[in-house]
Each structure stands twice: as C-alpha cells, then as structure tokens.
Amino acid sequence: MTPTWTSAAEEKALKGAVDYYVFGLTSSENLSDQESSAAAGIARITLNWLAYQKESDTGALQLRVDHKHGYTDSTPSEFVMDNVGGFGLIQPAFSDIGLRLTNLYWTQTFNKQSTDMMVGFLDTTDYVDTYQLGNPYYGFSNLQFSTGSGSIPI
Numbered sequence: 237m238t239p240t241w242t243s244a245a246e247e248k249a250l251k252g253a254v255d256y257y258v259f260g261l262t263s264s265e266n267l268s269d270q271e272s273s274a275a276a277g278i279a280r281i282t283l284n285w286l287a288y289q290k291e292s293d294t295g296a297l298q299l300r301v302d303h304k305h306g307y308t309d310s311t312p313s314e315f316v317m318d319n320v321g322g323f324g325l326i327q328p329a330f331s332d333i334g335l336r337l338t339n340l341y342w343t344q345t346f347n348k349q350s351t352d353m354m355v356g357f358l359d360t361t362d363y364v365d366t367y368q369l370g371n372p373y374y375g376f377s378n379l380q381f382s383t384g385s386g387s388i389p390i
Contacts, residue, residue: 248286255280259330261312266319274315275307276330280338292348300339300359306332 260275280302288295312330316322341356 250286251284253280253282255282257330259312259327260307261315261326263315263320267321270319271308271310272319273308274310274312274319276311276313276327276332277305277307278330279303279305282339288344293345294349295342295344298339298341298343298356300337302336302338304329304331304333304336 255278257278257280258275259277260273262273264272266272280300283297283299285297286294287297310319311332312327314331316326337357338359339357341354341358344353344355345351346353
C-alpha cells in the first residue's frame, strides 16, 4: 500500500509516495566462515509536482530517492557468490549502497497527451529492456526474470 497526499493549496498539484521493500535469503549449505542468511531493505520516497497544465497538456517534475541498506553483513545481491559459492545474481537491487538519486526529471505532454518528452536524470530500467512479467522488488528473485535481453525490437 502506498500512501499519497496532495497539497492543500492546489488539489493534486503535489503528490508524494513512500514505499518500503524487504528481502531476505537463507541457505542450509554455505561456505565456511560465512553467514547462512542475508537481508536488506529499500526505503523509497517519490515526489511529483504538477507545475503546468493547459487543457490536457501537462508539465511535471519527478523526484525519486532510494535508501538501500543491509540488515546483515552480507546483502542479498552478493549472497549467492560470497556466501554459498554459486554463480549468479539474486535481487541485485537489494544492496547496501545507502542514499541514491533514482529519478530527477521534467516530463511534458503535448498534443492532447499523445506526445511525451522527458528531460533529466531517468532510471532507464523504468522504460527499456525490462522483462514484462518481472519486478525486481516483489517478483521472482532471479535476475533473468527481472531484466530481459530482447524486449526492444531492433
């Protein structure tokens, strides 16, 4: 559930959302002197300011900041290789990198919302090369199901 609030000055001009994701792994077999579990969390804040509106055309500023943190010494993104001795990535989004600017861009719609333009710092995985059925935050844990390789026809 994502709470959303609007500015009292102008209805729906300023929207915000807060999300929190948690993921953990455990293994009955692991390398010697390594932890048998890993857990991490992601706190996310999203702000969207509708600064311009003329009929159906709009202009808005989008800001998204993540804080990625581990609960254990080993995070899920490094657990399989470092602790179990396997090869592959499991939940690469769940790391311990701290504060991260994910999005900061202006989005403008034209021609009765039939044309969009975005300028700024965008997370390209929101728009391209993403497997359609996978979500790295609450989907299947395998990287191959969260990021595709042939989703854009060339």
